[in-house]
Amino acid sequence: MDVEYSPEPIDLDLESGDDLNSTPSSKLTEKKKLHKPSHIAINRCKRQRRLTSGVWVNFEFLDEPDKHGNLLCKCKKCGTIYNADIKMGTGNLIRHLRNCKRRDIRDVGQMLLDSSSGKLENRLPEFNADCFREMLAVAIVRHDLPFQFVEYDGIRKCLTYLNPAVKVISRNTIKADILKMYKREKEKIKEELTMVSGRIALTSDCWTSITTDGYISLTAHFVDNRWCLQKRILNFHFIPPPHTGVHLSDQVFTMLKEWGIQKKVLSITLDNAASNDVFADLLKSELDLLCDGEYFHVRCCAHILNLIVQDGLKEIDDAVVKVRESVKYCKGSQSRRQRFLNCVAHVELESTKGLRQDVPTRWNSTYLMLESVLYYKKAFVHFQKMDANYVHCPTTEEWVRIENFFRFLKVFYEATLAFSGSNYPTSNLYFPNVLKVRLLLKEEMNSHDKFMQKMVVKMNEKFGKYWSRFSSIMAVAVVLDPRFKIQFVEWGFKKVYGDVKGEYEFLKFKDKLEALYNAYYAQSSLSLSTSSEKNRHTTNDHVGSSFDVTSDLFMTDFDSYSSIQSSGSIKTELQMYLEESLIPRSTNINILSHWRNHELRYPVLAEMAKDILAIPISTVASESAFSTGGRVLDCFRSSLKPSTVEAILCLRDWTFGEGNNFFYSLSYLLKLYFSISSNSEK
Numbered sequence: 073m074d075v076e077y078s079p080e081p082i083d084l085d086l087e088s089g090d091d092l093n094s095t096p097s098s099k100l101t102e103k104k105k106l107h108k109p110s111h112i113a114i115n116r117c118k119r120q121r122r123l124t125s126g127v128w129v130n131f132e133f134l135d136e137p138d139k140h141g142n143l144l145c146k147c148k149k150c151g152t153i154y155n156a157d158i159k160m161g162t163g164n165l166i167r168h169l170r171n172c173k174r175r176d177i178r179d180v181g182q183m184l185l186d187s188s189s190g191k192l193e194n195r196l197p198e199f200n201a202d203c204f205r206e207m208l209a210v211a212i213v214r215h216d217l218p219f220q221f222v223e224y225d226g227i228r229k230c231l232t233y234l235n236p237a238v239k240v241i242s243r244n245t246i247k248a249d250i251l252k253m254y255k256r257e258k259e260k261i262k263e264e265l266t267m268v269s270g271r272i273a274l275t276s277d278c279w280t281s282i283t284t285d286g287y288i289s290l291t292a293h294f295v296d297n298r299w300c301l302q303k304r305i306l307n308f309h310f311i312p313p314p315h316t317g318v319h320l321s322d323q324v325f326t327m328l329k330e331w332g333i334q335k336k337v338l339s340i341t342l343d344n345a346a347s348n349d350v351f352a353d354l355l356k357s358e359l360d361l362l363c364d365g366e367y368f369h370v371r372c373c374a375h376i377l378n379l380i381v382q383d384g385l386k387e388i389d390d391a392v393v394k395v396r397e398s399v400k401y402c403k404g405s406q407s408r409r410q411r412f413l414n415c416v417a418h419v420e421l422e423s424t425k426g427l428r429q430d431v432p433t434r435w436n437s438t439y440l441m442l443e444s445v446l447y448y449k450k451a452f453v454h455f456q457k458m459d460a461n462y463v464h465c466p467t468t469e470e471w472v473r474i475e476n477f478f479r480f481l482k483v484f485y486e487a488t489l490a491f492s493g494s495n496y497p498t499s500n501l502y503f504p505n506v507l508k509v510r511l512l513l514k515e516e517m518n519s520h521d522k523f524m525q526k527m528v529v530k531m532n533e534k535f536g537k538y539w540s541r542f543s544s545i546m547a548v549a550v551v552l553d554p555r556f557k558i559q560f561v562e563w564g565f566k567k568v569y570g571d572v573k574g575e576y577e578f579l580k581f582k583d584k585l586e587a588l589y590n591a592y593y594a595q596s597s598l599s600l601s602t603s604s605e606k607n608r609h610t611t612n613d614h615v616g617s618s619f620d621v622t623s624d625l626f627m628t629d630f631d632s633y634s635s636i637q638s639s640g641s642i643k644t645e646l647q648m649y650l651e652e653s654l655i656p657r658s659t660n661i662n663i664l665s666h667w668r669n670h671e672l673r674y675p676v677l678a679e680m681a682k683d684i685l686a687i688p689i690s691t692v693a694s695e696s697a698f699s700t701g702g703r704v705l706d707c708f709r710s711s712l713k714p715s716t717v718e719a720i721l722c723l724r725d726w727t728f729g730e731g732n733n734f735f736y737s738l739s740y741l742l743k744l745y746f747s748i749s750s751n752s753e754k
Contacts, residue, residue: 149174219243254719271338277694299668305725310714317350367545374690384531391470419450497685502546
């Protein structure tokens with residue numbers, strides 16, 4: 073290896089009294105004897121040549137020599153110490169750099185080359201502190217993490233290890249970031265609601281937290297301009313007592329004005345609490361509603377079904393009691409469970425389906441218990457032969473009654489599942505399911521089973537309290553289903569009321585349907601005339617002195633004359649739609665997609681469908697907010713301010729909601745990613 077002598081003078085760092093004529097080596101020997109070596113002198117004496125090898129960039133010299141006085145160096149990456157004396161050379165240092173585990177030896181060309189653009193650009197994005205904090209806030213909201221998460225020592229070490237440029241933040245900082253994000257996203261949701269062309273349906277429910285704080289949830293349901301059903305939790309607001317109808321009305325109206333949608337509301341779905349009737353009537357008087365608010369208040373169908381079945385199950389059959397005791401006995405100990413599994417294997421059944429124990433306060437758990445027990449019917453019969461202590465096995469006659477009771481509850485269970493959806497239209501499901509339940513009760517009234525007859529009488533009384541008459545707006549929704557139309561409503565009325573009264577009820581409904589269509593037609597005509605008036609003024613501004621005779625006032629007389637002359641030949645959209653043949657009932661169609669495809673043909677009916685099909689027939693969407701907020705409002709985090717609770721729950725719904733919000737969530741994450749990429753390019 074070629075070396076080059078340094079022409080620079082060597083500083084020996086002589087102490088007072090040193091002889092200038094003495095050689096550096098002799099001075100070094102004397103200093104060794106005195107055990108007071110001069111570090112700089114040693115470095116300079118041992119290294120009198122210039123460092124020309126590029127390997128020295130990765131090493132640094134140590135101030136202290138080894139016990140033999142040799143100069144030492146340390147790897148900057150891993151800290152390994154090597155002898156740096158001249159006679160040792162640099163071969164050992166080069167070999168270390170090849171195998172150093174802390175040294176990044178990736179090809180620089182591959183790191184710089186961006187395969188997408190083919191240019192020499194850095195593929196690794198530059199660290200952006202703002203984007204990092206926003207992604208951290210999103211993670212806390214999505215996974216329901218405490219604000220203290222950012223202060224965990226282990227999390228801070230992990231983040232610092234990944235990137236030393238990460239600046240640790242406190243819980244107050246991340247809380248402020250989440251509140252900022254909430255305000256920003258709220259403005260976007262407000263703009264989104266402003267752009268909705270149709271009307272908005274609401275659901276609301278109240279709940280009391282573990283700290284006895286009252287909260288009200290307000291959720292908006294609408295069909296956007298892409299004909300996709302959307303759900304947004306607008307508010308999860310603290311509401312102080314009293315929770316009367318007057319107070320609830322004031323609170324909800326204030327929320328609607330804050331969002332700017334008080335003139336776009338179509339309906340509100342509420343449960344059957346006593347204060348909700350007063351609440352709906354007062355709120356109806358303050359809003360600009362269609363048809364004077366006739367279709368404003370919608371009762372939660374899932375809640376009504378629950379009340380109906382609960383009334384019927386108050387007097388439970390002895391056969392159902394035996395089933396309940398059988399499940400308790402089989403699950404009472406490990407030995408009984410194993411014997412039952414042996415019986416299951418003996419009758420050649422799969423044991424993957426477990427036995428369910430019901431909860432007396434939840435009728436759907438009773439249905440699921442009966443479903444599991446009927447599956448293992450043969451196993452229970454064999455288990456009675458194998459275990460003398462098992463005395464709760466139903467008899468053959470009781471098994472038949474259990475099967476009939478199970479089929480009876482299945483209708484209510486399937487209807488409840490259909491009503492509880494929030495990611496698909498449910499208003500068109502009301503009429504067929506309620507009609508099915510009503511016909512079932514009518515049939516079971518004449519049952520020979522005394523228990524079933526007694527139970528159905530009670531259920532029919534509760535049914536008549538809420539559904540003595542079919543909801544008109546929900547009947548309109550089934551008319552907008554091309555598989556049923558108005559023929560299904562006429563057939564249903566005659567099945568329930570008889571031919572004479574059914575025809576009378578059908579004619580009344582038909583008048584309401586036409587009145588509702590005329591209201592939408594007038595609204596559509598008003599919007600078209602307003603837009604044409606704007607276009608006329610815009611055209612006149614550009615044309616100047618040109619005169620358009622078709623827009624003159626005297627032409628309005630011609631419009632009236634032409635409408636009278638052609639009134640007998642022109643059919644309305646509603647008439648043309650009803651005269652078309654039905655789509656086969658077995659066809660599984662997406663009703664929103666159907667109306668999107670027919671929007672140009674039936675523009676007024678399409679607007680009706682967009683509004684009416686968005687009406688939810690249950691308050692499950694609002695009630696789910698309380699389930700989502702269970703951990704937020706538990707005893708460990710009950711100290712959160714109500715405004716913070718609202719920000720967390722609303723952000724989670726807006727950004728990571730269910731099904732219908734998937735594309736919104738995806739776009740939000742992509743926005744974060746591309747913001748990081750754009751910052752790195754800058």
